[in-house]
Amino acid sequence: MFEIIFKHYGDAANLKKYLEVESCQSWLHETLFQQQKHYVVSINQLEENGQSVVKQLAMFILNSKRLDWASTILSEFYLYNDPHEQEQILQIMIEMFNGERPELVQLLKEWDEEQFLLENLEGITESDGPVSFDSFVKFRLKKLEERTMEYVDIAIDEYKMEQDYQMFIHMLREYLSSREKKMDIIHLYFSSYGFTFYDQFFEELTREKLLSLIDKRLLTNHPLYVDSYTIAPLLSLAPEKILVYCDQPESNLIRTIQNIFEERVQIFPSCSFPIRGISEAVNE
Template sequence: MAEIIFRSRMDAKRFYDHLLEYLRFNPNNLDILLLEDRHIVKISENKVEVEAVKDAFYQFIVKIKLDDWFRAILQQQYYYEDLEEQQHIMEIIYSVLEGQRKDLAILIKENGDVSKIREVIDEIFQEHVSFSFDSFLKFRMRPYFKMLESYVEISIDEYKMEQEYQIFIHTLRDFLSGREPKMDTLHLLFDEEITFFDEQFMEIKRGDLVRMIDRKLLFNHPVYVDSASIAPLLSIAPKRILLYTKTPEEPLVRTIKNIFEERVTIKTYKGLRHAKEWNQLENTANENGA
């Protein structure tokens, strides 16, 4: 008989419920008993069945308690009380943990690997038939708590940047909504640098673009507005932007799409050449028809 002793009645109940749910999908002969008054979960076991208990305990740590710890850090160290804000930051945290944000993962200061928690659990189950959950956290999990703080810190920074970005996008949309379009269609080529073409596929030279820029835009948003792309686009305020690129997911393309929304159509990099050739054919046909 193994037993896990909890300081918190709620933790004991949650682990007991989690274990029952886990074992519902993993049939075995384990007998599980919850002593609510003493906050103890008792488990009858043998060498085969203990593996199921260890796996359930691991899942309890990484799927339930991990969430508790992240939220506690957000509330107690960074004073994030709003549940919606917490949820946004938690989504960033888990995207880093799950390997979806390698750009953020490299910024984690503390060394550690959440996957190694399983090794710690293996050790505690080998060494003890009975153990205190809170002592396990205090002495075995301590190295990981500093790492969790790093995940929270990086994710808060990212959340703040995302909030600033959204404010930036909304501000520029408001600026755009009051602009009279100076061009119906603008062709935009993303290569080593950005090239602007008018409706007749004539390149708009840099000097001409600079003269088109609304100076109020640069004065009001000097940090955020790129004078080589965003500023002339907002100043021209075309009804339609055909954007030709090899990398449609790059940040500047995404920003242009977010600002201009349904005005933007993404085209393949080679699409500009085909469009120019088609335009030349149409012009020739019109001239011959005339």
């Protein structure tokens, strides 16, 4: 019988759930350890389930305890005590763990966390006596805790950037709501050179024409945030509809246009642009 001792009931109960995934027989009970109430998970130590126990311990630490450590770091080191803020930052970390934020993970030094954990857990089930989880973390997993701090740092920076972006979008939506439309429809054709503007009759709006239509307050008040080639002209014209022709609708600029203008925007593939040959002409 292998036993692992926890300070907190929630940790013990959580590990027991992970063990149940692999049908590892286990029991949870209270005990006194170092004159304090602790919680013990006793695991039926069958030779054939040894690897399953180690695997589920690793998953418990990677998927559950790392987030607990991150939450503590946010509260104690960065004073993020608001539950809503914590939730958003932790969600960014979860996405990093799941491989959904590769651009953020690339900011970290490459390191195989799972392999590190499995190596340190190797042989744990063969311990002669109960294993204190907190002591094990302190002496064997310090490097993983430090790695978690690095994840937190990156997630906080990303959270702040996303908050700034949302404020930026909100500000421009408010500006747009107070702006009288100058055109009913704008057609935007996207190529490797950027956007080309056309009016509702498919007459091209030259760069000079667009610059003359821009509300100069946009560039004066928000020079670092407003793109003078695309966003500023669109906001100044405040069209009722914006028809975008592109083959990369997931690009940051197009996503920003959609976020600002919302239901006014419609996306079409480049090949559907009505002017014959425009795709070849723009890309030459």
